[in-house]
């Protein structure tokens with residue numbers, strides 16, 4: 276028995292193979308590929324894996340990418356299953372106007388974050404931050420209701436948008452500075468503090484709305500870039516989506 280979890284964002288595919296489809300299962304193998312390289316998975320890293328008995332993934336990169344991943348999975352006799360955000364699952368209630376339109380990665384990460392918190396202590400409100408191609412900042416109350424969330428451009432998109440929309444902003448990546456004194460540092464710092472500021476605001480909103488201090492959990496490929504510049508207390512976790520997929524797999528594939 277083994278379980279393959281896959282998270283496909285707009286920049287990279289991340290995968291992890293576990294001994295079983297449940298939280299606490301042993302991690303057997305893992306990897307990440309930029310989307311332009313996913314056609315080499317079956318002949319590359321996946322060729323060394325034992326056949327997964329179950330697979331669950333989340334994808335926000337579109338149907339063409341999904342088809343390419345299905346092709347790579349043909350080396351195994353396993354049915355691909357992809358999460359669709361729903362009105363309620365695994366202890367979370369979805370407050371989105373149209374629950375199925377919520378990005379599956381956001382839904383799965385929130386489920387992972389909430390279970391992680393409950394495993395450690397009493398239920399508290401949460402702010403869940405994902406720093407990937409885009410940045411999302413989610414609010415969850417102490418009862419597990421997703422109240423709503425912010426979507427911002429990630430570092431790369433912010434810089435490319437400024438480069439393409441101006442004549443004078445073609446410069447190398449800079450450093451994060453409190454008082455930037457060159458264009459590179461001004462751009463890098465502007466993007467970083469835009470994200471940090473959005474998180475700070477969401478923490479304020481949740482504190483006011485829930486009347487309690489939220490737990491702030493941050494994840495995503497570029498989370499480490501944000502960590503030194505945050506203005507609120509937070510925990511950086513590298514696998515919230517896989518935590519969530521394991522929780523959902525436990526409910527779907529329980530023997």
Ligand SMILES: Nc1ncnc2c1ncn2[C@@H]1O[C@H](COP(=O)(O)OP(=O)(O)O)[C@@H](O)[C@H]1O
Nearest residue numbers: 283284285286287406407408409431495496497
């Ligand atoms: N070694 C790395 N490989 C890939 N992305 C990286 C790396 N280090 C930092 N990043 C940043 O992480 C972002 C991708 O994060 P990721 O969580 O994979 O995004 P997504 O889920 O949207 O595909 C990139 O936009 C990039 O800024």
Ligand SMILES: CC(C)(COP(=O)(O)O)[C@@H](O)C(=O)NCCC(=O)O
Nearest residue numbers: 284285335376377378380407408409
């Ligand atoms: C917000 C996102 C683009 C984030 O994508 P990512 O940065 O993980 O590649 C993705 O979750 C998405 O396409 N969401 C659908 C719209 C929504 O959640 O409202």
Ligand SMILES: [K+]
Nearest residue numbers: 284380405407
């Ligand atoms: K993501």
